[in-house]
Amino acid sequence: MTPTAFIKRTTALNLPANAYCHSRIEICKVLHKLLHENSAIFAWVGDEQLFVSRILRIDESADSLVMEYGEDKSRNNLLFDQPFLIFKANYQAAHLVFKLTCPANILFNEKPALQFSLPQSLIFSQHRQNQRKPIPPHFPLNCIARNKGTLLLVSIVDISLNGMGGIISDMDSKLTVGTILSGCRVIYPNGNPIKVDLVVRNIQTITDSNGKLCKRAGVSFLQRPDEIQALINHFIYDLDPLKMSP
Numbered sequence: 001m002t003p004t005a006f007i008k009r010t011t012a013l014n015l016p017a018n019a020y021c022h023s024r025i026e027i028c029k030v031l032h033k034l035l036h037e038n039s040a041i042f043a044w045v046g047d048e049q050l051f052v053s054r055i056l057r058i059d060e061s062a063d064s065l066v067m068e069y070g071e072d073k074s075r076n077n078l079l080f081d082q083p084f085l086i087f088k089a090n091y092q093a094a095h096l097v098f099k100l101t102c103p104a105n106i107l108f109n110e111k112p113a114l115q116f117s118l119p120q121s122l123i124f125s126q127h128r129q130n131q132r133k134p135i136p137p138h139f140p141l142n143c144i145a146r147n148k149g150t151l152l153l154v155s156i157v158d159i160s161l162n163g164m165g166g167i168i169s170d171m172d173s174k175l176t177v178g179t180i181l182s183g184c185r186v187i188y189p190n191g192n193p194i195k196v197d198l199v200v201r202n203i204q205t206i207t208d209s210n211g212k213l214c215k216r217a218g219v220s221f222l223q224r225p226d227e228i229q230a231l232i233n234h235f236i237y238d239l240d241p242l243k244m245s246p
Contacts, residue, residue: 021122030096030122031058031065034089040178040199041067041089042222043100046078050197050222051085052180056108060118066106067114079103079114090178090199090220097123132158132165133232145184145198147175154217156186159232163201163220167208175200175217188231197222 021027034041035055042052057066069076079085080103089096098119106115134157135141141156143166152173154166164186168175179200185193198219206216221228 019124021124022120024118027098027119027122028058028060030091031055031118034091034096038178039089039091040180041087042180042199043085043087045075045082045085050180050182051075051079053114056113058118063118064115065100065118066108067116069112069114080105085116088222090201091124095125097125132160134158139189142187143184143198144187144193145181147173147179147181150174157216159228161221161224161229161232163198163218165216165218168215168217169212171205171213171215173215175203175215177202180222181219186228186231191231192227194225194227194231196225196228 021030033039035058038054040052040054042050045051051070051072053067053070055065055067059065082103084099084101085103086097086099098121100116100119102117104115106113141159143154143156143164145152145154150173152168152170152175154168156164156166158165177200181198181200184196184198186196187193199222200217201220202218204216205213208214
């Protein structure tokens with residue numbers, strides 16, 4: 001069974017959100033897909049620090065994979081203190097989770113790189129089908145993010161427990177699918193900023209109501225603070241005219 005069919009089957013049969021794959025053939029197929037698409041993979045290390053990387057090579061004969069070092073050297077050094085690392089990635093209709101062990105420092109194409117043993121299993125975690133709630137015009141919701149040193153202001157137009165959609169007026173922004181945005185702040189009226197880490201799921205160029213070109217980005221939460229649940233409850237209950245009626 002292919003990974004795509006595996007995901008569809010768990011959805012059709014209404015199985016639990018997490019489904020496991022132990023087939024070495026299927027595991028390698030998924031990893032090769034992540035390699036081919038240059039997909040970002042990420043893990044938490046040390047004191048809740050986010051390590052972001054990409055797969056460079058999969059060597060099935062040596063039972064290993066090679067990935068690039070992250071941009072933060074201090075986080076790279078922490079990797080070798082961990083007995084194992086739980087990596088996550090976005091794969092088709094699911095979140096992908098897998099454990100990597102035995103990190104080693106090697107040279108790949110004459111550059112330092114990381115080598116791990118191939119994972120023994122994969123977990124496909126279904127995206128929950130939470131309906132996104134539109135943001136009312138009188139309740140401005142914004143997200144401040146930093147991408148490669150550039151500050152981005154995103155006007156959020158809808159939100160769910162999984163993620164958010166927003167408008168970026170800066171057409172020169174270099175956001176790409178798979179980009180990890182750490183330490184973002186969600187800003188809303190009369191409340192403290194909510195700190196979140198996000199991954200870009202999709203991005204497209206659209207025309208707004210004034211005929212101006214802009215970018216619309218969809219992001220998923222890497223972790224969902226309790227404050228996000230409270231914020232969504234605010235839209236569902238407090239701002240619903242029917243529920244506000246006496």
